[in-house]
Amino acid sequence: xxxxxxxxxxxxxxxxxxxxxxxxxxxxxxxxxxxxxxxxxxxxxxxxxxxxxxxxxxxxxxxxxxxxxxxxxxxxxxxxxxxxxxxxxxxxxxxxxxxxxxxxxxxxxxxx
Amino acid sequence: xxxxxxxxxxxxxxxxxxxxxxxxxxxxxxxxxxxxxxxxxxxxxxxxxxxxxxxxxxxxxxxxxxxxxxxxxxxxxxxxxxxxxxxxxxxxxxxxxxxxxxxxxxxxxxxxx
Numbered sequence: 001x002x003x004x005x006x007x008x009x010x011x012x013x014x015x016x017x018x019x020x021x022x023x024x025x026x027x028x029x030x031x032x033x034x035x036x037x038x039x040x041x042x043x044x045x046x047x048x049x050x051x052x053x054x055x056x057x058x059x060x061x062x063x064x065x066x067x068x069x070x071x072x073x074x075x076x077x078x079x080x081x082x083x084x085x086x087x088x089x090x091x092x093x094x095x096x097x098x099x100x101x102x103x104x105x106x107x108x109x110x111x112x
Numbered sequence: 113x114x115x116x117x118x119x120x121x122x123x124x125x126x127x128x129x130x131x132x133x134x135x136x137x138x139x140x141x142x143x144x145x146x147x148x149x150x151x152x153x154x155x156x157x158x159x160x161x162x163x164x165x166x167x168x169x170x171x172x173x174x175x176x177x178x179x180x181x182x183x184x185x186x187x188x189x190x191x192x193x194x195x196x197x198x199x200x201x202x203x204x205x206x207x208x209x210x211x212x213x214x215x216x217x218x219x220x221x222x223x224x225x
Contacts, residue, residue, distance in 0.1 A: 031211045032211060034213065034214070036216075041200070041219075041221065042218055042219065043116075043118075043202055043216035043217050043218045043219045044155070044202070044204075044214075044216040045216070046213050046214065046215060046216075049213045089154055091154075093210055093211045097168065097210075098209060098210040098211045099157050099160070099168065099210055100157065100210060100214070102154035102155060103154065104153070104154055105154060
């Protein structure tokens with residue numbers, strides 16, 4: 001069974017600092033990995049989907065890297081802003097039925 | 113239109129009530145999902161519909177009954193719920209399969225008294 005872990009659980013940084021969020025998974029035979037953002041009490045917003053054949057994926061200030069062999073993905077957010085404050089979750093489809101296994105998330109606070 | 117809509121936003125119900133949650137998407141997606149999310153936890157999958165057919169049922173109690181009337185609509189019928197069923201209920205859709213990017217709705221905050 002795929003286990004997905006996100007460390008740290010919470011992170012607080014001053015505005016302008018770069019954010020580094022970590023996601024690790026136990027089964028390296030993944031199809032892809034998705035990063036989501038969730039604001040309090042709201043639904044999830046898809047940020048990036050990185051295919052197993054890719055090493056990284058970029059969208060604006062966001063960059064996600066994937067290292068399947070070590071079972072890790074990292075989400076980088078450049079020049080953080082208070083509006084980046086949210087919980088960030090990574091998710092990996094299970095190998096047999098492709099259901100998403102979510103990490104517990106990293107809650108980010110960007111201080112103005 | 114890249115939006116998944118959910119109604120109602122909030123719902124308070126008693127344990128003997130019957131209510132329904134509604135989800136709609138007009139992106140032409142053929143896979144739709146119901147998730148349950150408790151506070152400070154990640155979403156838990158409840159049901160998956162693929163091409164309007166129930167493909168995954170995560171051993172959810174029968175007091176939750178999903179329905180997919182057509183490719184754009186997904187309902188979740190609720191009956192005789194328990195207080196521990198109080199949670200945020202999220203609907204999502206994806207083009208064909210769970211491995212595609214999933215687009216989530218804003219959720220329905222359900223409180224069972």
